[in-house]
Amino acid sequence: MSSYTVKVEESRPAADGKPSAGPVYRNIYAKHGLMEVPTRFESPWEFFSESVKKNPKNQMLGRRQVVDKKAGPYNWLTYEEVYDTTVKIGSAIRSRGVNPGDRCGIYGVNCPEWIMAMEACNSQAISYVPLYDSLGANAVEFIINHAEVSIAFAQESKIPAILSCLSKCNSYLKTIVSFGNISSTQKSEAEEQGVACFSWEEFVQTGNLDHELPQKRKTDICSIMYTSGTTGEPKGVVLTNAAFMGEVLSMDQLLVETDKEGTEEDVYFSFLPLAHIFDQIMETYCIYRGASIGFWQGDIRYLIEDLLVLKPTIFCGVPRVYDRIYTGVMEKIEAGGTLKKLLFQYAYNYKLRNMEKGLRQDEAAPRFDRLVFDKIKLAFGGRVRLMLSGAAPLPKHVEEFLRVTCCCSLSQGYGLTESCGGCLTSIANVQSMLGTVGVPMTTIEARLESVPEMGYDALASVPRGEICLRGKTLFSGYHKREDLTKSVLVDGWFHTGDIGEWQPDGAMKIIDRKKNIFKLSQGEYVAVENIEGVYSRCPLVTSIWIYGNSFESFLVAVAVPERKALEDWALSNQETGDFPSLFNNTKARKYILDELNSTARKHQLRGFEMLRAVHLEPNPFDIERDLVTPTFKLKRPQLLNYYKDIVDQLYKEAKAKTA
Structure with missing residues (x-):
């Protein structure tokens, strides 16, 4: 069996109160050194500005216009149009007294304005702070004060949530910009607290295209991303430009190595929360490659309809979404009668056997793909070529089902906000990685550390232990929480709290959680x-x-x-x-x-x-x-x-x- 990792350091025995740790491994494509961000890139802004030069007229951001409560086709803004608006927004932000290194909040569901606000921050070397669309007003108040957010962009429906806590955070927050309109009542309410309110169009008009862009550095803070965690106050994860760009470029490197790289012809379906690192990295990757991003309406009732209208080529989901799709398809198969069920099972087993022999999914059963599995592919719009899963381990039976039936490449990964998204990823056509989260990205090294109290030994013949990470895409620390930072970053290693098991092919399998044991x-x-x-x-x-x-x-x-x-x-x-x-x-x-x-x-x-x-x-x-x-x-x-x-x-x- 081929191994997709290389050992770069030997194991370490237990000593001085520290548990033993297994060998350090890298991705096979990084055996001579972890990937470096090219010198021409200092900020994710260069990803966008380079794509504008290459693909000015390509469709960049699209959404469906709703007329009389009915959504029409997708309307698109080109790269050139988005660039001009973004530069104006960046200029307008600066005119409000917000300077490089200051913090800007972004609050709302995925939409073109979310991306334009993010890129406007990148253009001005301002750190953006996503406010989870679902965390509620108390968390918004905490984050605004903790991160010292001076300007916030917000979805129309989220303006009341900000106004409700304004009296407790107006010592920092001085400007609110709606993604859409703002009422005169809301303006008055904000002004009483010493805060200015703008509609999107009003704010764009205060900016200009001639504003000089500041110098940017890889070491600048790109974003402070707050994670809700499972207990306590949200933690602000500090991510630099270097970490963010490294994650995007490492993803690109692995897709290039496996012939799956994105192009300007790709279309991505945006529905996972942009406030979460997974979707931010995906959408930035699409921007880097000049692809198009189509947004859902923000209503779960119309998600499938949006998907079918957009017909994306790249689809990212979480296990909960894929499990629902699996259940829905299986119910239809069960209800289809004995003959259809037998045909499906025969086709499924035939294709799976060929994939287990090493054939790529598109070579394993082309006839059955056309006769049987194309109908399942149509559930995603009919054009998906690349499917990714993250946020939690994908159940093995669901992953196998999707690999066989969806007629596209599927990879699942593992990552945290602290690792700037994916730090491990499976390789699509390597069937032995089924049920695993794959191998380290090309910017990361990984090892297991023994957890004696749980019976996990990183030096055993089947190594098991806490997954620890070291590399170029890790966070810099928790904002204003050095105590928390020191508890998880020890000797340069980030302790994830997840228990993993190395597989013979170099892939990692998540088997447990260190903290959730009683x-x-x-x-x-x-x-x-x-x-x-x-x-x-x-x-x-x-x-x-x-x-x-x-x-x-x-x-x-x-x-x-x-x-x-x-x-x-x-x-x-x-x-x-x-x-x-x-x-x-x-x-x-x-x-x-x-x-x-x-x-x-x-x-x-x-x-x-x-x-x-x-x-x-x-x-x-x-x-x-x-x-x-x-x-x-x-x-x-x-x-x-x-x-x-x-x-x-x-x-x-x-x-x-x-x-």
Whole structure:
């Protein structure tokens, strides 16, 4: 089996209170040294300005115009048009007394104005600070004050959220610019606090094209990106121009090496939050390559419609999105009758076998691609050639399904805001990387560090341990939090908190989370994320949160059932009543609990990892209730606080049954 990594340092034994650490590995394409950013680039602004020179008339940013509540075709701004507006915006920002090195907030859903505000900051060497569209006013207030944001761009519907906290952050914030319009009432309300408010068009008119652009340096702070994390206040991750550009160029290098590089003919579908590093890197890469970016309307009800109208060639998603697509396709196959099901399974197995023999996905079964799998490709618009997944590990069965059926290259990666996005990535046509997050990017070195308390040994024959990173695309630290920085950056190594396992081909597999482990009263340790992943394989639930503590000997859960599955069960069991009533139905709860534990046994979970009680939750865990992060990771302390009474009741019920 080929290895896609090279060892550049030997392992280190445990000493002086530090655990042992395995060898240091690099990507095979960086064996002679980590990739350097070319000297002609000092800032991501050069990515954009060079693309404008190469492709001035190419479509850059597009959105659908809505007339009478109906969305039309995509309308586009060219690279040249976006450049002119961006330079004016940059000039207008400076006219408000904002200087190089100052901070500018950007708050709202993905849209052309988001990108233009970002590039305007890049043009003036101003650090932009994304405000998560879903974090709410309290976090906005905290970030504005913590980052000392002096000007903020905001979506029209987010202006009230800023105004509501203005009295607590107007010592820093002096200018608000709407992505659209601003009302006279809002202007007056802001002016009473000493803050100026502008509509987008008003602000553009205050700028000019003749403003001289300041000198930029690789060491300048490009962005301070706040991560919500799972506990505590948001942390401001400081990313330099060098780190940001290195990430984009490393991605380009790997795509070039595998014949997948972007071109000016590509079209990218923008729907993952631009406030998150994953989509920022993707859209900057598209700009670097002169590609087109089409934005969704910002309404989940019309996401598929937007996708079908745009017909993108590059699609980025997160496991939650891909899992829904997988479930939807499988339901249609099941409903299609025995003959169609048999044909699909035969075609699937045939293509998978050929891919496992080393054939590229486009060579493995071209006839079946045309007859069977093209219909699945049409669900993405019919033109997707490159599909990427990030934010969390993609379930292996879903990844295999997408690789076989979507008629395009699929890669999943692993990264954090602190690593400026992807730091590990799988290689699309290497089938042995299925179920892994791949190999280090060409700007990063990786090693595993032993975690003795969890039984993970980085020096074992199958090395397992905490993933540690070193390289050119790491963050510089947490803004104003040297204590937090020192806790994760030790001797130049960033400790991710994730547990990985090296595979024979040099790929990394995520197997656990260092922090999400607890001990039951009988002394057994539970790696909760790992077992949640197993229970999530049960087709009757869409999401699940599992709870246990050191005072109890067993686990309980809150699960969100799959609606159709629950309704089908009710119909076949003559259970009457509307859908909400099923959530308190004792028989329904027992049915879901039995199926969850059946899934657990199938995947060989141990006895203490079985569930003793479950609560059925009608609503998905959401950001509005502060139950998940913007990347849909469970916020465990908040979940416990929200469901505390229910958890207590679950333990009482379970104990009563065994009394």
